[in-house]
Amino acid sequence: MTDTTSSTPTSSTAGSSLGRRSFLRGTGVAALGAAAGSIPFQALTARTAAAETVKFDFGAGYGPLAPVKDQATGLTLLQLPRGFEYLSYGWTNDPMSDGVPTPDAHDGMGAFRYGDRVHIVRNHERSAAPAFTDPAYNPAAGGGTSTMVFDPEAGQFLESYGSLGGTMRNCAGGPTPWGTWLTCEETFGLTAGLRHGYVFEVASEGKGNPVPYKAMGRFNHEAAAIDPATGIVYETEDRGDACLYRFVPTVPGDLAQGGRLEAMRIGETTLDTRPHGAMSYGKVSWVPVDEPDPADDTVRYQAQANGAAVFGRLEGAWYGNDRIYVLTTNGGPAGEGQVFELDPATDELQVLFASPSAEVLNAPDNMCVSPRGGLVLCEDGGGMEYVHGLTTDGEIFRFAANIADLRGGTAGKNVAPRDYRGSEWAGAVFEPTNGSWLFVNLQSPGITLAITGPWRTGAL
Numbered sequence: 001m002t003d004t005t006s007s008t009p010t011s012s013t014a015g016s017s018l019g020r021r022s023f024l025r026g027t028g029v030a031a032l033g034a035a036a037g038s039i040p041f042q043a044l045t046a047r048t049a050a051a052e053t054v055k056f057d058f059g060a061g062y063g064p065l066a067p068v069k070d071q072a073t074g075l076t077l078l079q080l081p082r083g084f085e086y087l088s089y090g091w092t093n094d095p096m097s098d099g100v101p102t103p104d105a106h107d108g109m110g111a112f113r114y115g116d117r118v119h120i121v122r123n124h125e126r127s128a129a130p131a132f133t134d135p136a137y138n139p140a141a142g143g144g145t146s147t148m149v150f151d152p153e154a155g156q157f158l159e160s161y162g163s164l165g166g167t168m169r170n171c172a173g174g175p176t177p178w179g180t181w182l183t184c185e186e187t188f189g190l191t192a193g194l195r196h197g198y199v200f201e202v203a204s205e206g207k208g209n210p211v212p213y214k215a216m217g218r219f220n221h222e223a224a225a226i227d228p229a230t231g232i233v234y235e236t237e238d239r240g241d242a243c244l245y246r247f248v249p250t251v252p253g254d255l256a257q258g259g260r261l262e263a264m265r266i267g268e269t270t271l272d273t274r275p276h277g278a279m280s281y282g283k284v285s286w287v288p289v290d291e292p293d294p295a296d297d298t299v300r301y302q303a304q305a306n307g308a309a310v311f312g313r314l315e316g317a318w319y320g321n322d323r324i325y326v327l328t329t330n331g332g333p334a335g336e337g338q339v340f341e342l343d344p345a346t347d348e349l350q351v352l353f354a355s356p357s358a359e360v361l362n363a364p365d366n367m368c369v370s371p372r373g374g375l376v377l378c379e380d381g382g383g384m385e386y387v388h389g390l391t392t393d394g395e396i397f398r399f400a401a402n403i404a405d406l407r408g409g410t411a412g413k414n415v416a417p418r419d420y421r422g423s424e425w426a427g428a429v430f431e432p433t434n435g436s437w438l439f440v441n442l443q444s445p446g447i448t449l450a451i452t453g454p455w456r457t458g459a460l
Contacts, residue, residue: 061397084453092446133162164208320369
């Protein structure tokens with residue numbers, strides 16, 4: 001990597017532009033950029049810049065979807081609304097800038113702005129050994145993170161490298177207000193004698209910290225969202241009888257110093273939220289988890305014994321619009337997913353949206369919030385997979401479709417020539433300064449996509 005600019009990183013947490021030191025003490029951090037070759041996108045970015053002047057109509061989608069070719073390979077991977085285009089990068093097995101083949105199973109991502117560069121930290125939901133990069137928590141574990149650097153003005157990916165290894169099934173996570181990425185293990189068990197099921201922190205430029213934050217809990221982690229006003233981390237759990245947790249740090253902004261783990265309670269008894277459609281619960285409370293790092297998979301049972309609410313499989317989480325949003329992938333009356341909205345200032349909770357059928361929304365997983373306030377929902381269901389937009393008024397629409405059928409050829413990429421149209425979407429995150437680019441993954445065969453277009457003509 002080569003030096004470019006020094007600035008405070010702006011994280012992809014919508015509604016927050018705090019760097020770590022400004023979050024804590026009001027000073028800045030130094031950043032590194034990079035330079036390497038990629039494909040120019042000048043005409044496309046010029047159209048994007050012009051689109052930013054269009055009046056924002058929050059209550060609308062973007063119109064019908066149609067096939068669009070990838071600017072990098074010429075393959076037709078996506079359907080998008082008119083005016084949107086995209087660039088692929090970081091296919092599985094593509095050599096990264098450090099010489100390591102790009103790991104597969106692309107999942108959650110966070111984006112951070114450093115001057116004229118965007119650093120994107122990408123999870124890999126892998127279990128197989130050995131570790132693909134250093135530093136590694138466990139040399140016998142194949143999950144972790146890689147990091148990409150992108151120039152949003154030129155529309156170019158500049159470099160990529162392994163940033164954390166030796167973890168297991170890094171599914172989702174969340175950006176922090178101080179400019180790092182929390183990567184979460186969606187597993188519980190032992191590998192080569194080491195416990196897994198933890199949260200790790202990864203710098204948005206450079207390498208991650210291979211030391212787990214055990215006080216944040218050992219369970220099937222999915223995602224994390226941080227309230228920048230308090231530094232409290234809200235954590236989701238991917239279990240059929242999950243709890244929704246929060247970690248109250250001893251020192252806001254320094255999670256390594258420990259803190260206390262709590263779980264959400266609704267009302268006076270253990271409430272099952274799984275059948276519920278759109279509704280308001282009013283003010284919630286929080287109960288303690290006495291042993292956050294147990295030998296057995298008992299964190300949720302400890303919480304429920306203290307009255308914590310039960311949720312369906314909790315998946316994505318994101319901070320935006322001064323709210324914490326979390327998803328279930330199989331909750332709601334139809335069993336097809338719910339979107340919860342929590343006001344962290346008042347502890348008031350509601351079900352913002354519940355899918356009435358798989359045709360409307362089929363098992364939402366990862367999510368993010370646009371800098372303009374709309375929610376992006378990534379499907380992980382069955383059949384054709386979509387990215388949906390959702391307004392805070394509960395209006396849903398399709399934004400993108402996965403049509404990556406590569407049986408006819410892979411444009412020289414070292415992936416199997418298969419039909420990948422059933423692959424889940426993952427890792428949706430906007431470039432944080434003005435939201436001109438949406439980065440998102442197709443988990444299989446493992447592709448990162450940068451999408452741009454007339455965002456302000458719709459809800460995202």
